[in-house]
Amino acid sequence: MKIDPSNPADLSAQIAKAIKDAIIAGSLPVDERLPSEAELAEQFDVSRPTVREALKRLAAQSLIRTQRGATGGAFVNRLRFEDAYGQQITTSTLLLSMNDVSFTTACEARYALERACAPLSVQRRTADHLATMRAEAHRQAQPGLTDEAFCASDVAFHRALVDAAGNPVLSYQLAGAVEAMQPLMNMITFTARSRERIVALHTDIANAVERHDATATDSHLVALSTYTQELAQNVIDARKPRKA
Amino acid sequence: MKIDPSNPADLSAQIAKAIKDAIIAGSLPVDERLPSEAELAEQFDVSRPTVREALKRLAAQSLIRTQRGATGGAFVNRLRFEDAYGQQITTSTLLLSMNDVSFTTACEARYALERACAPLSVQRRTADHLATMRAEAHRQAQPGLTDEAFCASDVAFHRALVDAAGNPVLSYQLAGAVEAMQPLMNMITFTARSRERIVALHTDIANAVERHDATATDSHLVALSTYTQELAQNVIDARKPRKA
DNA sequence: AGACGTTTAATTGCCAGACAAACATTAAAT
């Protein structure tokens, strides 16, 4: 771990990688305290600011947390699912916005993943999850709702469906797919809004989930996916003539 | 973006967040050059080391890249899927190792996601993807293979299956699920190895994919999932009596 | 002896200033 080939620049990146590898390998267990910045500087034979830059890199990935004071220092952080959610969402959002991924591709991935989750959700859903889904569907039917609030409720509905599977790994993976789609869906609902249809489909899904009916849930999800793709196509068709 | 409430500590985190939000919001487009460290220090009214810590936080997330020299500086980085793969894999690995996720839960998530991907892969697979799958299956049948090499080939097989869907968003999501499972699978294959069975199932999958047979592919994936869970159960059962 | 306030030491957070290295531009020399 103390290896640090003196060849190039970017010392802080090398130090960060060394510590990161040690954490991944398990030689630095959770809640273990790292040496103080001064000690690390001595070990790696660099200055303290360089060590600090390395530690900030790790902190940005939630790999460590720091604490001031006498018994303070940098501690290996237990990476929690909630922390990873946020990273996953921002990464997914940036990936979509920076790589001109088509709406079709993003939507396809999103519903493929959600359909993978649904059979488990149907089987294990609690009354709590079902209540959340119904509450969100009900909120979406209210007339005075802004577009942003509608989309947020839409996301909450689908997250409840995903969480009903009771598998935190799945919830983590789906978080990025569902939440990152929100800005893209916003662009669409502005022009081609037909909330009744979406609310109806959401209600269908909630009903099927309540009956533990996996087949019906899946077919309603497919219908929702198809409808979303249709909306996108309409928007694209409506925009092209203006440019041509 | 220049807002920086002077209340608490952690200035570098605040600055990093301000820049990050600007990138997400799109006010800093890809390849845009940020002001120099000295200018940023002046704008935020902090010292240059603090600015540098903030920039290192962003660099750790691949949000910026830096370049030395006269025309150098920090540039908004186009987040590529390949870069995100690595982050996704390490995050997933750490999540699994630090949160005592049961093998059952992880395996369930992994195969649920892969089964979601498979129908698309079956439909769109190219000869190239199929060749990769067959090559890996063939390699797995060779006798002199180490456990590590077998697992690596196993991962390569499933990644080929996932990539065959031709959806980079799905490939990105699945990367974490498939690759993070490798260490867990290693623990099992050490004791209860029956590679013939796995190779046979892989061959079945490749055959079904070649025939564009989604139903058969899915059933073989289910068989593989079931068999993996059985293996894990055997290992658990074999370990408990020793302790009790 | 025990409770309570004070000091002390360790540690992170932040800063000022400086030098080195890399790099592009410009000026000068051949």
Next chain:
DNA sequence: ATTTAATGTTTGTCTGGCAATTAAACGTCT
């Protein structure tokens, strides 16, 4: 015109220091 040298800009790193925070050690009083 081409090559070479000078120059300026920017990041990378170092030195040294001070402030803020925190827990533990210490001492004092009841």
